Amino acid sequence: MLFACCSLTIYGMRKGYRASVERVLAATAASLSVVLAMVATLPPATLGADHTLCLDPLPVNRHNGQGIAGSPDGVSANLEHQTLSMCQPPAAIELNGTFAYVNIEGPPGILNDIIQSGMGQCRGPFACDAGMHAFAGYGIENSSPGCAGFQDIVPILDKYAWPSGTIYQVYHQSNVWKFYAGGFLLKSIPESAVCWAPAAATWFGESLDVGDAIGGSVTDHFFITSMKSTQTEGGAFAYTNLDSTRACSINSTGNHFCDLVGPSSLAIWSGF
Amino acid sequence: MKRLKLQLFLGAVVSMTAVVAVVEAVAPDARLALCGEGFAGNRATLSFEIPDVGRVWDHLPAMKMAPELAAKSGPGFVVLFDRYEGLGMNGPISATNVVCVVDAAGHTMVLANVARDGLRVP
Numbered sequence: 001m002l003f004a005c006c007s008l009t010i011y012g013m014r015k016g017y018r019a020s021v022e023r024v025l026a027a028t029a030a031s032l033s034v035v036l037a038m039v040a041t042l043p044p045a046t047l048g049a050d051h052t053l054c055l056d057p058l059p060v061n062r063h064n065g066q067g068i069a070g071s072p073d074g075v076s077a078n079l080e081h082q083t084l085s086m087c088q089p090p091a092a093i094e095l096n097g098t099f100a101y102v103n104i105e106g107p108p109g110i111l112n113d114i115i116q117s118g119m120g121q122c123r124g125p126f127a128c129d130a131g132m133h134a135f136a137g138y139g140i141e142n143s144s145p146g147c148a149g150f151q152d153i154v155p156i157l158d159k160y161a162w163p164s165g166t167i168y169q170v171y172h173q174s175n176v177w178k179f180y181a182g183g184f185l186l187k188s189i190p191e192s193a194v195c196w197a198p199a200a201a202t203w204f205g206e207s208l209d210v211g212d213a214i215g216g217s218v219t220d221h222f223f224i225t226s227m228k229s230t231q232t233e234g235g236a237f238a239y240t241n242l243d244s245t246r247a248c249s250i251n252s253t254g255n256h257f258c259d260l261v262g263p264s265s266l267a268i269w270s271g272f
Numbered sequence: 273m274k275r276l277k278l279q280l281f282l283g284a285v286v287s288m289t290a291v292v293a294v295v296e297a298v299a300p301d302a303r304l305a306l307c308g309e310g311f312a313g314n315r316a317t318l319s320f321e322i323p324d325v326g327r328v329w330d331h332l333p334a335m336k337m338a339p340e341l342a343a344k345s346g347p348g349f350v351v352l353f354d355r356y357e358g359l360g361m362n363g364p365i366s367a368t369n370v371v372c373v374v375d376a377a378g379h380t381m382v383l384a385n386v387a388r389d390g391l392r393v394p
Contacts, residue, residue, distance in 0.1 A: 057312075058357075059359055061363040095311060111362055125314075126311070126358075127380070151384075153384075155362055156359065187379075
């Protein structure tokens with residue numbers, strides 16, 4: 001359209017000059033088409049009614065959800081297939097995002113002793129491209145009981161395609177730890193890779209910027225349902241039987257909410 | 273007329289080549305970004321290709337056990353950071369002497385407090 005317009009403006013110019021101008025315009029149009037093609041490959045911004053401004057260049061992680069103590073060999077839940085809401089617009093160098101995970105965690109207070117499978121999106125370096133993905137990962141603290149001789153491993157975001165199915169699991173089975181998303185096996189790691197002793201099964205939403213939602217919005221809550229765990233390797237999963245006095249044990253302060261909607265189901269959302 | 277068309281075509285090709293060349297010149301290795309290069313001042317001190325991620329200990333012999341990594345095979349990319357701000361799935365991470373290993377499928381493992389004694393770069 002631009003080229004067609006401008007071609008009209010050079011009608012009547014002397015032949016040589018006109019050819020030169022046309023060459024420049026052709027080159028410009030070609031360059032523009034390349035740039036536009038590149039822009040078209042960028043992931044679309046996730047705008048929604050429930051987003052708010054991004055405020056922190058560094059991650060400020062918060063969690064809402066549920067934990068139950070034990071020695072789990074498996075954790076499971078249905079994570080609603082809902083595009084989670086990130087804050088907008090990002091700063092030039094911004095790390096923000098929002099997730100939902102099922103987890104097995106190690107001794108209390110040791111952040112990296114965790115095995116996770118879940119979904120979400122984030123913006124920044126790492127595996128963050130502002131699109132929804134499944135994520136799987138685990139970590140190790142060398143100082144944890146049983147982990148002498150192991151290297152510290154940071155449970156960094158490792159992304160996979162976001163499946164339409166909703167069953168997410170971490171499952172200790174047949175001498176390996178398996179990570180499932182949407183019913184698909186994302187990865188499995190040797191049993192020996194996890195040196196710490198599982199101490200809790202948890203289900204939570206997480207955000208990285210105070211402008212990010214945790215879970216859904218006021219009008220569209222995010223549901224974690226069919227929450228189950230097993231206490232034996234390869235064992236059958238049993239539904240949680242939460243009551244209101246034990247609901248939402250993982251609860252960030254601020255404008256974020258969690259509610260027990262059944263003995264094995266939570267709703268989590270943010271107030272914007 | 274044919275000459276004009278040829279000139280137009282060549283002009284477009286030259287222009288596209290220039291744009292692509294500029295993009296290639298400024299685009300960092302995507303594997304560096306996967307490891308967190310550029311975030312919060314993260315700057316890789318060294319990066320190199322390795323033929324077999326399961327044998328990363330050939331290059332970092334003092335690194336401690338990591339059974340998942342040892343069980344992997346195929347080529348990979350190793351990035352070393354002296355000081356590191358990372359994004360753990362369970363929260364922000366500050367660490368030193370970090371080694372990030374990216375396998376051929378683009379999956380990453382980040383190991384912290386890695387001893388570099390005997391470091392061998394291919």
